[in-house]
Amino acid sequence: MNSYEYILEMRNINKRFKNLVANDNITFRVRPGTVHALIGENGAGKSTLMNILTNIQTPDSGEIYIRGELVEFKNPLDAVRHGIGMVYQEFMTFQGMSVLDNIIVGFEQKNGMFIDYKESRRKVEEICKKYNFNIPLDALVNDLPIATLQQVEIIKVLYRNADIIILDEPTSVLTPQGVQGLLDAIRFLVKQGKTVIFITHKLKEVLEISDDITILKNGRVTGVLSAKETNELELARLMVGREVMLQINKPQCKTGDVVLIVSNLKVKDSAGVIRVKNASFKVHAGEIVGISGIAVSGQKALVEAIVGLSTAEKHGEIIFCGRNITDETIANRRKMGMGYIAQDRTGIGSNKEGTIWENAIMGYHRVKGFKRKHLLDFNDINAFTNKIIDEYAVKTQGIGDKIKTLSGGNIQKLIAGREFLQNQKLLIIEDPTRGIDVGSVEFIWNRIIQMAQVGVAVLLISHDLNEVMQLSDRILVMYNGSIIEHPNSKVLTEEQIGLMMLGGVIDEVGN
């Protein structure tokens, strides 16, 4: 029915950042009414290509054809007018505004000079109805769970009449159920005639949902495949350029003494809302305990209380190596051997204005070795920083470089090195591989397992259920502030855990 073969065609796109070639003569074609997956390592150039398509960035050279016609965008609005809409990896929500405002901004229905809220609302409601979304339009976006925010973002794109919808790593924040919901939504969108470009690091999803797959590596296209004719291993090889182990072989570790006991922990957030209710669990030396749960079920508050970033309510207890640390300072907890990898690697885990060495010693700068009395000991600092750089393969020019010149994966390796190389007793690790490519994921997973093998207790909190299942000896599920432990969590399937994350009850044998 169409007079064109490709609804979107990007030809010979080139884009350079200083000396870095982000897109090297890329040609990218999408058939109408299909789901087209765009995959590749971190920094392969996926987002850049999409940013060029949405005119957030301008290409150095190259042409874009939409429905067979050459188009030239002058601003992001032009892209929208041509029916291109993108759901960004970092959601583009406006804190403190209502969902409705978030959706309509930039494309408000007008009534003379004013926003016609009535008409706007009617249009948004119409879309919600058509695509089966159920969203409270008057709620402030701050209060919404991530999955809902994602729906808001999708509605936003639909509201702008997009035909080509780009989803940048949409599944990394969702539970399995959430992922299924999203995939269903995508299928539904395609049925309605939309075209979807799907960016992800998760090859399973790629194979499940997409029709065609384009693979980028180092800014170049290394393969265009049909999903029916390929498999995970081939995709991984094309992405990384070598064979990648997608399944970690985790040896059974000997578990030792109890390192961490959390009992009856209750935590309120800054607004006074109870986020953790009577949580109790134990972590042993040499054991990896995974905690999974949908977003805002309390993991963040739990971790903050254990690490000491927030204070728990009086009646609960956190016992670390036999000592009650409920009211201890962060510094003391760290001194006792508690390491922490924060989920937000640039906001909390590192200081982007700081140098590599400044980032490498944080948390341990008061440890003997880094200091003599009150002075910093630069010999030791240099030695330690170089050790991280070597052992954790951090790609950098020198330890005086600013962190902001490192890529996300390298920052994460630096942080991991910092926390792992300190003879810890307990490691609290949040989402260690979020947004990181398969090569680096493999690296970090291996390191975590190594830590457990040498007898470190690991508490792993991840939104990626696959990660939790691959690494953990035991899996705790967090639901609505409570910890649910299944007596034999290793026998559970992804779907069963997913169900628990949503509040379902699974009996002992797994029904």
Next chain:
Amino acid sequence: MMTMLGILFGSVTWSATFRLSTPIILTSVGGSFNKHTGVFCIAFECFMLSAAFFAAWGSYLTGSPYMGTLFAILAGLLLAAIFGMFVLNFKANPMIVSIAMNFGAWAVTTLLLTEIFGVRGYFHSPKIVNFSPIDIPVLREIPYINEVLNNQIILVYIAYISVVVGTIIMYKTPFGLRLRTIGINEIGAQTAGVNILKYKWIGLAIMGIMSGLGGAYLPLSGLSMFSENMSSGRGFLAFAAILVSKGNPVKAALISILFAYTNALTFTLTSYGIPSQLLQMFPFIAVIIVLMIGNLRNLSLTPVIEASE
């Protein structure tokens, strides 16, 4: 002797409040628009002082306060443009630019005073024509209201109208919605098709125009004069109002009124022999108290510092 109630609620205090708040309201409403685009600015002292000078000069040259105000607006716009050029185009640190401009404005207006009028300190001339008070017949019949609201110059009414108009623009129009998104999430706004740079410039322009109006009030409210440092810290008060109100025009106006009211009180209280130094501290202490009361719900006995925006 007046009763305390008479002083606190009397028409004398309130009509003075009404007038004194005018320059601060005008400036802070304008600055609110800029605030929402996420551009930090404390150069209001510069805008107001320069605008005051040009208002006086314009009125002197043309014999019309309206032309004087136009001069002031243009001066405000020009300075906002200079500020924008440094901050937006040259990526200069807005705080340094603001501070430098504040002091530069004092030096430049003083120099202009010497160069143009050949005087130092102040220039007074009947040729600087003031706005004349407007008599609104409807108000004339209502006793208290008449004394407070009636017979003010047009800028006073414009200030209060600007609060309403500003609020409507900010919260009811597409323009306002888009503007507000920039300060919250710049890239997000960009993806919504908002031309960030354009909106930032518009925000700056509104700030310039409104500070120009605020500055024009000073020489043309009946004084027929310009004097060195005439803005007397009102720019900083406007800045404080914007910061405290987080860019909400209504709240900014309320803070401005608080400043003006506490100041107006002192004019009566000074006749009771209270040392003027103590009275001068009034508005500032009031704003700290208001902030403390406003933040009571944040009160925590175990102090925790959150990174400020």
Next chain:
Amino acid sequence: NSEPATAEPVASDEKTIAKKAVYITTSPLGNDFTDLIWSGFKELEKEGWEVKCIEVKEASEYPEQIRAMAAQGYTAMFTMFDELSNVALDLADELAEQYPDLHIFLLDTYMEHDKANVTSVTVDPFESSFVAGYVAAHMTDKKDIGWIGHKDILKVHRFRDGFIAGVQYADLGKNVITAFTGDPFDPVKGQETAKTMIKNNDIDIIYQSAYLGGPGVISACAEAGIKCIGVDNWQGYIDPCVFWSAVKSMDVAVKTLAEGHVSGKQYATSINFDIASGGAVYDQRDAGNIPEHLLLKVNQLIDDIKSGKVDVYKGFEQYKLNY
């Protein structure tokens, strides 16, 4: 206006003292009082003096400016207002040693000291305010008279209390209402203070000593249609509502003192250019603004003050300076 002063060596001849006068002021030219004083220098310039005005901005630069002008060979140095004069006094011994020809006149400053090369020169506003008070008491139709100053400081109290003393002396049962604007540089506050005072009280005359706030007070009086008394210099030019100005004839003082110094006259440590020593307390341009009989009374009063028959400080002894 003045040519750059080349740093000539100080004349070595003992008898002749170079005719170089410098005016160092903390308050820039452009207000009535400093302008008035500067006009005294202008007179000197006409008679072949080299004159220079230095406006100092911050207290921290005072000593440096004083030393520098001494080093440039100025022989008659006039410093204005107490803060600056205090500093000059502190430097007096040091300067006396290095620049024997230099004499420092502390204008509008009263200070008790023992430095031979320093003379504190006052034109006490008390007397002119006293006379203004006397005039105001006669001119008002109301029971109360207003007075507005800038800051609640001693200097300004002299204006206020002199005025009150004058009103009391007139003995017409009038009462003075006082207020401060709080800020010497803010005319808007001057205006609002006056408006408030006019509305709160039934008055028809305000005497302003509000510095740059003064024009604000005057414009408020003009708008309300009441009369105003100006200060320092003749301020009738600002608005006709200023029917009287309590002037301080500082210009005459400057000229007399500078010329006296070069002609070898020795001065006491303090001098008051008061009525007794020939100072004027009002400007002739205002003479026609009050009824003739009152003018006669005023002139009589001035004569009485001159002859000592009337003691303006009666009841306000703390303001009496020991010359």
Next chain:
Amino acid sequence: MKLEINGEAKSAMLKYCISIGLTLVFGCILITAQGEKPLRAMGYILQGSFGSVMNIGNTIRWIISSLLVGAAATIAFKSGVANMGIEGQIYIGALSAAVIGYSIELPPGLHAIACLLVASIMGMLYALIPALLRLYFKINELITTLVLNFIAKDLTEYITMWVIMGGQQAANGSASIATPRILKSAQLPIIIKSTTANIGIFIALAVLLIVAFFYKYTLEGYELTQIGQNMNFARMGGVNITRSFLMAFLISGFISGLCGGIEITGAYYRFTSSFSNNLGWDGIMIARVSNNNPIAVIFVSIIWGGLKQGAMNMERMTSLNRLIVIIIQMLFVLFVSIDYDSIINKWKSKMELKKPDYNGGMNI
């Protein structure tokens, strides 16, 4: 580490060179417009600031305060404290020094030290107010410190006039609002005769060197830097944020108070109301111009002090107004604030785009 210093130093040099060049150009235009010869005027500025021992002495007098306010602002801004209240803290410190200076008798030396110590502590306590408001009420210190400046000026004036002088004439009969003169024993020794250059310069230099050393080599300095750059990062690393924030705020107030104390014991010898205007803002500008680098603060202060001093000489020697120099100073600050790196990069990449032989960056 070598690499960082070289790279940053290079771009800093470039920045200062371009700014000075631009300032000179605009300065010349301004001076010419005023009917003076730029070279002559600049000559007088140089002569006035460094042309003779006495002039150097007077320049030093300015450098002292510039150094101290620069240090106070640097500490605050480097550690993430928006202390706009340096001015107010100076006032409180100055008044305290004056009170100790005239009211008690102590041996020389000791007396001066007591004055400075009390001044510093009072400055620090005044900084404690906004610090506590931030800690307990979460009120942004930007507003409170700004407001407390105004309060400090009125408060010191009130105390001087009504409390110390009892609303009466000053001790020598003068009508200025001033405390009695401090005793000889409380005065800082003068290092160059006939000037106000006093040993405060050594104190100020020592303060800056200590600050520089502190941030570069000590644990606490490291922690404060990290807080200034990313508070959440520092907290995650176990840094006691509350304590450090308070510490930075208080040290900043302490140095501001010290500055006030040195002003009194080294230059004025008595507290006079409204004795300084701008010192606090000067500090913020100096710190920002120096990019919060304590060593750069020293150099910028020398330029700053020299300009201030030279400007007065220029005013005395030419028909020019000192305002010109203030404008020139502001232009310098404005030009230094420009981010030349990003402009040059932008410009470079524009030029590169225009290269016709671009082929995807294959041959880099």
